[in-house]
Amino acid sequence: MANYNEILGHESIIKYMKGAVRTGQISHAYLFSGPDKSGKRMLANAFAKALQCEEKGEVPCGKCRSCLQAEHFNHPDIIYVLHEKPNTIRVNEIREQVVNKAAETPYSGPWKIFIIDEAEKMNENAQNALLKTLEEPPSFVVFMLLTENEEMLLETIRSRSMTLTLRPVPTAKIVSWLKEKWNVSEEAAVLSAAFSDGAVGKAVALASSEDFQELRNLVLRLVKNVRDWTVTELIGAVREINDYKLTIADFFDLLMVWFRDVLLYKATREIDELIFRDEVHEIRRQADISSYQGIQEILKGIETAKRRLMVNVSFDLTMELLLMTIKEN
Numbered sequence: 001m002a003n004y005n006e007i008l009g010h011e012s013i014i015k016y017m018k019g020a021v022r023t024g025q026i027s028h029a030y031l032f033s034g035p036d037k038s039g040k041r042m043l044a045n046a047f048a049k050a051l052q053c054e055e056k057g058e059v060p061c062g063k064c065r066s067c068l069q070a071e072h073f074n075h076p077d078i079i080y081v082l083h084e085k086p087n088t089i090r091v092n093e094i095r096e097q098v099v100n101k102a103a104e105t106p107y108s109g110p111w112k113i114f115i116i117d118e119a120e121k122m123n124e125n126a127q128n129a130l131l132k133t134l135e136e137p138p139s140f141v142v143f144m145l146l147t148e149n150e151e152m153l154l155e156t157i158r159s160r161s162m163t164l165t166l167r168p169v170p171t172a173k174i175v176s177w178l179k180e181k182w183n184v185s186e187e188a189a190v191l192s193a194a195f196s197d198g199a200v201g202k203a204v205a206l207a208s209s210e211d212f213q214e215l216r217n218l219v220l221r222l223v224k225n226v227r228d229w230t231v232t233e234l235i236g237a238v239r240e241i242n243d244y245k246l247t248i249a250d251f252f253d254l255l256m257v258w259f260r261d262v263l264l265y266k267a268t269r270e271i272d273e274l275i276f277r278d279e280v281h282e283i284r285r286q287a288d289i290s291s292y293q294g295i296q297e298i299l300k301g302i303e304t305a306k307r308r309l310m311v312n313v314s315f316d317l318t319m320e321l322l323l324m325t326i327k328e329n
Contacts, residue, residue, distance in 0.1 A: 003049070004059060007042050008177050008200045009169030016164070017047045018058040026051065026111075027162040029134055029143040031119075033150045034166025037201030040146040043164070044115050045070070048078045051142065052109040066109055076107040081116045089118070091125035102133050102141050112141050119145035120152035127154050134160045168198020178207055187278035191216065194275045195253065215247060219254040224282055226327050234327070238319045248309065255326075256302050262286045263295045294329035301325035 004014050020026055030047075032040040046060070052075060054064035061067055069075040081097045083089040098114050106112045116122070122130065134143065134157060143161070150158060174193035177200070178184040184192070184207045192212075196203035206212050222237060229237065241251065261274045266287035271280050305322040309315065 003062060004046050007039060007046065008173060009198075010039055010043060010166055013043060013164050013166070014046075017043070017050065021050050021056075022058040026142060028137040028141060029145065029157075029161040031150060031153075031158060031161040031163045032144065032146045032166065033163055034148070035197060035199050035202075036148055037196075037205060038166045038168075038199040039201065040166060041115075041117060043166075044144045044146060048075075048113045048115065048142075048144065051111050051113065052077060075109070077109040077111060078113045078115065081114060083118075083121070087121060089116070089122040089126050091123065091129050094122065094126040094129045098143075099129055099133050102138060106140055110140065112138075113144065114141070115144045115146070117146045119147045120149045122153075124154075127157060131156055131160075169200055171196075171198070174198070174200055174203045178203060182207060187276075188213070190275060190277065194257065195250070211247065212250065215250055216254060219251065219258060220276075220279065222323070223255070223258050223286070223326070226323055229323075229327065234320065234323050237323060238316050241319050242315065252302055252306055256299065259295055259298050259302075262290065263292070263299075266290070266292065266295070290329065297329045298326050301329075 004018070007014065030044075032044055034040050049060040049067060049070040050058065052066045052070060053060040054066050055061040060070070062071070066075065070078055073080070079097065079101065081089070081093065083093050098116070102112065102114070104112070116130075130143075131154060133141070137143075145153070145157070145161060147153060150163070171193045174196060175186075175189045178189040178192060179186065182204060188207050192203045192206040195206055218240060226234070226237070241248075257275050261276050261283050264273060265271065265280075265283050271277050274280065274283065276283060301322050305318050308318045308321075
């Protein structure tokens with residue numbers, strides 16, 4: 001379980017939580033709203049740990065019995081709500097794990113904390129069951145609702161919660177953090193940070209994903225060689241792309257970023273803002289031999305391929321047409 005000093009970004013939320021512990025002004029419900037892998041769970045865990053810490057400081061001491069229990073996720077008064085079905089939190093799960101237990105006084109800590117991850121997956125009955133407890137919560141109960149889509153929660157739940165919205169962490173910060181803390185190479189850090197949309201957890205997952213690195217290598221091999229490929233080699237490339245059908249969105253994004261880099265370099269001759277800056281020699285070569293119109297045609301071709309797949313046009317045909325567009329331009 002993370003401490004505040006292990007969380008990258010979200011300084012304003014951490015400042016608020018520290019102040020709440022220091023002043024004792026604790027809300028009965030918090031809504032952590034942000035994209036997947038943006039840090040919601042780390043923030044909620046650190047806050048819960050601080051609220052239960054026996055030293056009662058704004059930062060958890062990390063040494064008391066309560067902190068050690070929280071660290072190992074076995075604190076009796078920090079309850080993580082579980083659900084059997086991956087896409088739904090049912091009413092009986094909220095009743096059994098939350099409503100029935102909320103009335104029980106804490107075992108050892110000052111608070112009884114319920115952490116509901118993926119709160120947007122509560123069905124309407126589950127939300128209504130939770131709402132009844134939210135309307136008249138016991139004085140010692142704190143709810144922490146974690147969601148990627150707060151609009152899927154009842155307005156009455158949102159209005160009774162203190163909303164903490166997670167903002168994207170700056171790309172430069174993520175790059176430095178990946179290099180220093182995770183020993184990631186410069187090029188992998190830059191690429192992973194660029195694709196993370198400011199979500200640190202996603203950047204870490206991408207940097208450590210062999211599939212993502214393989215997909216990157218496939219894209220680089222394609223953009224470097226497609227101009228000289230025969231029809232037979234193009235068909236072979238389509239078959240290889242087919243192996244990444246489940247992550248085709250990442251394939252398109254990588255292609256898009258590559259040709260945007262080429263376009264950016266052609267326009268500015270600067271490398272500082274390039275995502276594939278470790279491939280600057282190839283980017284320079286392609287910028288020199290490609291026209292502005294040709295690069296725009298490629299970018300349009302990528303968008304067209306996305307739309308074709310959305311309406312179930314043949315995958316192989318779509319990829320063949322896209323590769324031909326890239327080859328010709």
